[in-house]
Amino acid sequence: MVCPYxxxxxxxxxxxxxxxxEVFLAQGHDVSVLAPADDGATVPPYxxxxxxxxxxxxxxxxxxxxxxxVTSARVTRWxxxxxxxxxxxxxxxxxxxxxMTLWAAEEPVVATFHTATSRSRAMHxxxxxxxxxxxxxxxxxxxxEDAAATVRRHxxxxxxxxxxxxxxxxxxxxxxxxxxxxxxxxPTLAFLGRVDEPxxxxxxxxxxxxxxxxxxxxxxxxxAGPGDAGDLLRKAAPPVRAAVxxxxxxxxxxxxxxxxxxxxxxxxxxxxESFGIVLVEAMxxxxxxxxxxxxxxxxxLDDGRTGVLxxxxxxxxxxxxxxxxxxxxxxxxxxxxxxxxxxxxxDWEPVSRQVMAVYETALAGAxxxxxxxxxxxxxxxxxxxxxxxRP
Amino acid sequence: xxxxxxxxxxxxxxxxxxxxxxxxxxxxxAARLDRLHAKVEGAxxxxxxxxxxxxxxxxxxxxxxxxxxxTALLLADAATESVERTTEHPLAEDLLDGQHFGGREEVExxxxxxxxxxxxxxxxxxxxxxxDELVDDSLDRIAxxxxxxxxxxxxxxxxxxxxxxxxxxxxxRAFRLSGHAALPERVExxxxxxxxxxx
Numbered sequence: 001m002v003c004p005y006x007x008x009x010x011x012x013x014x015x016x017x018x019x020x021x022e023v024f025l026a027q028g029h030d031v032s033v034l035a036p037a038d039d040g041a042t043v044p045p046y047x048x049x050x051x052x053x054x055x056x057x058x059x060x061x062x063x064x065x066x067x068x069x070v071t072s073a074r075v076t077r078w079x080x081x082x083x084x085x086x087x088x089x090x091x092x093x094x095x096x097x098x099x100m101t102l103w104a105a106e107e108p109v110v111a112t113f114h115t116a117t118s119r120s121r122a123m124h125x126x127x128x129x130x131x132x133x134x135x136x137x138x139x140x141x142x143x144x145e146d147a148a149a150t151v152r153r154h155x156x157x158x159x160x161x162x163x164x165x166x167x168x169x170x171x172x173x174x175x176x177x178x179x180x181x182x183x184x185x186x187p188t189l190a191f192l193g194r195v196d197e198p199x200x201x202x203x204x205x206x207x208x209x210x211x212x213x214x215x216x217x218x219x220x221x222x223x224a225g226p227g228d229a230g231d232l233l234r235k236a237a238p239p240v241r242a243a244v245x246x247x248x249x250x251x252x253x254x255x256x257x258x259x260x261x262x263x264x265x266x267x268x269x270x271x272x273e274s275f276g277i278v279l280v281e282a283m284x285x286x287x288x289x290x291x292x293x294x295x296x297x298x299x300x301l302d303d304g305r306t307g308v309l310x311x312x313x314x315x316x317x318x319x320x321x322x323x324x325x326x327x328x329x330x331x332x333x334x335x336x337x338x339x340x341x342x343x344x345x346x347d348w349e350p351v352s353r354q355v356m357a358v359y360e361t362a363l364a365g366a367x368x369x370x371x372x373x374x375x376x377x378x379x380x381x382x383x384x385x386x387x388x389x390r391p
Numbered sequence: 392x393x394x395x396x397x398x399x400x401x402x403x404x405x406x407x408x409x410x411x412x413x414x415x416x417x418x419x420x421a422a423r424l425d426r427l428h429a430k431v432e433g434a435x436x437x438x439x440x441x442x443x444x445x446x447x448x449x450x451x452x453x454x455x456x457x458x459x460x461x462t463a464l465l466l467a468d469a470a471t472e473s474v475e476r477t478t479e480h481p482l483a484e485d486l487l488d489g490q491h492f493g494g495r496e497e498v499e500x501x502x503x504x505x506x507x508x509x510x511x512x513x514x515x516x517x518x519x520x521x522x523d524e525l526v527d528d529s530l531d532r533i534a535x536x537x538x539x540x541x542x543x544x545x546x547x548x549x550x551x552x553x554x555x556x557x558x559x560x561x562x563x564r565a566f567r568l569s570g571h572a573a574l575p576e577r578v579e580x581x582x583x584x585x586x587x588x589x590x
Contacts, residue, residue: 135427135553138434139546156556157549160542354538361542364440365433 001088003035004096006053006064013090013114023352034078036066050074050097065096075100086359102133108366112141113151138362146274146296164277165351168343171284174256182263186218187326190262192278196227201268207315209240215323224250259285264325267291276300280346283339288332290321306342421568427554431575434547441539446473448532457526462509469502492578500580507585515587534588541582551575
């Protein structure tokens with residue numbers, strides 16, 4: 001498996017690769033993950049470093065990527081020593097180690113596309129460069145409808161959708177924390193995500209809070225996630241500031257307990273979400289979900305059957321949704337039960353089974369082909385072209 | 392005289408270089424097309440293998456005696472028809488070359504539909520509750536192969552798209568780089584899994 005982003009930096013793709021690798025290892029498969037990592041960083045035993053990641057301005061934001069001859073040599077060595085049955089690349093069009101592996105791989109290649117945000121410029125501009133390599137991919141996976149649509153728009157063609165996985169049981173069995181558990185007078189809401197990232201919509205939630213507090217003065221909002229919330233809070237009214245508790249970045253265990261304890265999890269995101277893994281985590285923990293009606297969220301919540309949806313960016317709608325839920329314990333209980341049921345679909349067990357089925361299908365196709373060796377010098381010259389099979 | 396000689400030499404060199412470059416490009420394009428064709432053929436045979444597995448497992452379930460006779464007959468009927476039809480191989484010496492789906496779409500779609508209407512949630516729950524190893528095993532195999540059919544069909548169609556795109560290029564058409572290979576077709580049929588088996 002190849003991950004284009006640095007493993008020591010948290011991120012959706014990295015967590016996906018890590019979890020999938022660990023699930024397959026636990027099932028008794030041999031897995032090796034190639035990813036950028038700093039030399040001194042502590043890495044899991046299945047990880048092979050392809051060098052240090054360099055922060056590069058790419059497509060409007062700074063990403064930590066690897067490239068260059070050193071990485072190229074490590075990719076070749078990894079492929080040669082690994083003797084893999086299948087090579088699974090994540091984000092194969094990011095100019096990093098996944099793309100380099102695609103270029104070099106002779107093994108059957110499976111690729112997973114994660115992003116829904118438009119990478120259009122890069123994808124289009126580099127298309128002639130990418131095309132020959134992309135033709136090597138035997139099976140394309142997208143993590144969501146939106147990611148599949150992005151692939152269709154920029155690269156054309158079909159993908160098989162396999163959702164992101166969640167360790168449902170870890171959330172379902174996490175211990176409740178008394179400090180975060182709501183009471184009738186003091187119900188608790190949770191917000192998770194980078195607080196200073198406008199896309200995550202904390203600002204909308206803070207605008208909705210005064211209305212919520214008017215009807216239910218004891219309400220507490222627990223904000224968990226990295227970033228500085230100072231600016232946002234200074235702008236908020238004093239009663240709002242008093243109701244907000246900033247927890248900062250939390251550990252996995254704390255996150256599980258938080259979602260297990262609160263009366264509702266609020267996802268006021270404004271856009272740019274291709275999946276909504278946190279919503280699944282909240283459902284797995286049994287927290288009723290209030291979420292904006294982004295297409296990805298609507299799908300994760302099974303068309304709104306397992307959560308309450310509100311209009312994107314609208315504070316009054318959000319306040320009404322939250323109050324409706326806080327005033328109706330029976331509805332909370334039924335949503336919590338429905339959410340737990342829904343989260344099962346995204347458990348790593350069925351998800352990893354589907355990924356394994358893709359590997360098998362790709363392998364079956366590869367084995368059916370007749371192996372034709374390069375014919376003489378001319379054949380080798382033709383085949384050693386970038387994107388072609390190496391001799 | 393001598394200046395004319397040099398000119399001829401230069402022109403000849405230039406022409407030779409252009410010819411070599413053109414020949415190299417044509418060879419490269421042909422090899423690439425060959426690779427893409429091979430991918431389509433591999434994907435097709437993967438699809439074929441899973442369809443056969445699905446039909447066999449369905450037959451096994453139908454013959455297990457665990458189902459009522461009407462359901463069993465429906466399943467057996469659809470599965471038998473699927474087993475009898477396989478991909479057509481026009482070239483005996485190479486089983487993969489030139490194979491195509493041979494109009495099986497309807498047969499496979501009807502097996503998908505019959506699986507969906509017969510294996511409802513209640514029926515599957517009832518079959519599972521018996522603890523019959525053979526029945527459980529055939530249900531598992533139907534679920535596994537039906538899932539892989541879905542995947543294989545998408546991957547096949549994606550490979551078809553790549554071949555067709557390359558074959559539309561004028562160089563490829565003008566120089567007949569695709570040789571005698573038939574233009575691959577997409578395979579379209581309903582491949583929904585019965586909801587009870589999708590879990």
